[in-house]
Amino acid sequence: MLLTKTVAEEILELKQERKAVLLAHHYQEPEIQELADAVGDSLELARRAKDFDGDVIAFCGVWFMAETAKVLNPQRIVIVPDKAASCSLVENCPVEPIRAYRRAHPDHVIVSYINTSVEVKAESDILCTSRNAVDVVNSIPPDKTVLFLPDRNLGAYVKDKTGRQNLRIWQGTCIVHATFPARRVTEAKQQYPDALIAAHPECPQAVLAMADFVGSTSEIINWCVSHPAREFIVMTESGVRFSLERLAPGKQFHFVANEQCNCSECPYMKLNTLEKLRDALTHLEPRVEIPEALRVRALLPIERMLALR
Template sequence: MNKAITIPLIKVPLTAHIEALNPHYSPEQKLRVKAQIKQKLKEQDAVLVAHYYVERDLQELAEETGGYVSDSLDMARFGNEHPAKTLIVAGVRFMGETAKILNPEKRVLMPTLEAECSLDLECPAEQFIAFCDEHPDRTVVVYSNTSAEVKARADYVVTSSIAVDLVTWLDEQGKKILWAPDKHLGRYIQRLTGADMLLWQAACVVHDEFKFRSLGEMLDKYPDAGVLVHPESPEDIIRLADAVGSTSQLIKAAQTLPHQRFIVATDSGIFYKMQQAAPDKTFIAAPTMGEGATCKSCAHCPWMAMNGLHNLLSVLETGGNEIFVEESVRVKALRSTQRMLDFAKMRRDSGH
């Protein structure tokens, strides 16, 4: 990492602020607000797409209204294929931007524009572009958890489900890689592929907090448990995994692995879909407490937690929080994203 490049310090939103955005509802209030949201989605020809990590109420609501729950790229692809004129994206800001990049003709709204991503914040476009310019011999591959401006500078955008395959393919062509932003995911890919990779040094505020010693103690308590780990986690956590993969891959592993109990090292918002996929199994959040713990996230992204029924209804009433991406940036970001989609299609067509 170039010494001139410094990772900015970020402020994690306080619990009090998160709770102020979405006050607690009684069961009766919740039913009433959900009914209002469903009516407004219908009136406005809008569809709700929600990330695996937002609260259960929003995931349920997306499913109940013909929307979709998935990862960021799949959310955007669904929006592209759905006839609705308005996309409501429950997630963090880069997800709204990704939806707009792929769907420029549609109105894209978010429950809150305050919902950021630590990986995005720790990879400012201006610094990243300068870093890329210092290494013109490298193919730039960026994770989807980045701004539209960073995607516009990249040669390829990837999700965690396809990153290893795409980097392997580039390495076979003799390409040297500049990777951003997640250092843990980058090292994981580097170990698996052997590729020459120069890594940006950001980390996810959720996955970076899982603790090796505490996880070992939890395994002592539950020796029959399987361990499911997202590759944004530190290397020592990955070493303990029975399955490592993207959100959708971990949900699949929960279904197919023989364990009846799982310790899960990713955002606990995923438990809703895991329990849906494997209703007879038990899921436990991997520990974020222990030696050196700060518990900024406690296994749940504080920015994802900013999305709720209250501000979802508000955005449908006001039409606020619309996502815009400058057209010149959008076109360049679409190019790098489309390359990944084309690669994924090539793999599917070849039977991989």
């Protein structure tokens, strides 16, 4: 009898054949996370990509994350399931105005969130993620003016936490987090009065003001898992439910729909599917290619961030 392999089985076979590692962001569909060698947020995956031993990195997240993995791993093939998996923050922040800003203000320090294109990273002095953004800005001499880009809500959060007045903020937003309305968080709290609220700093300030905890995706997961409370309203992309329920069985997690899609899913992240991942491993395409001169310039601000730990 001829047994038909499942797509998941095909992926596992291809992974071995290609000596590939599969990295998945928390916002990926559960069936992708289940197959992954590592699941994490941007910073964890950037570090994991650097430490990994193998020929191919199959990056299930969005394009800028795969670019970061390629910058750190020039000798490895980096593939993605769908090249169209971008990010509204990347789309909001083209490189030309950043180059113009750099020319006009050569003495300012440009701090870029990891959610930027490789071209913007190359124009930056140091990178940050939502987890270390406050530490990164605090590492810059206080007399230096900082341009923080591209997320305006994370920028406002950092400005508040650092108390830094000479912090200019780019006006980009995440289409998922920035469209969570405070009104719906209030309604959720009325519906689940015992639940604590955990929010990602890309959320609007009115939402952050209601939160019991503010942190990156992985910090939110760790906080919910270790906190003695049993019920949480989670203000981030709903893909984290997979890790939350795996790590904290029995606890309850509620997600709030945003006004963009009446859901809490990132449309870019959800472009990735098992079938596309299998095809990418089969053909080793779509592949991230970065000119060497650009890669070297983008590497420096990433390494400055990683050196901070």
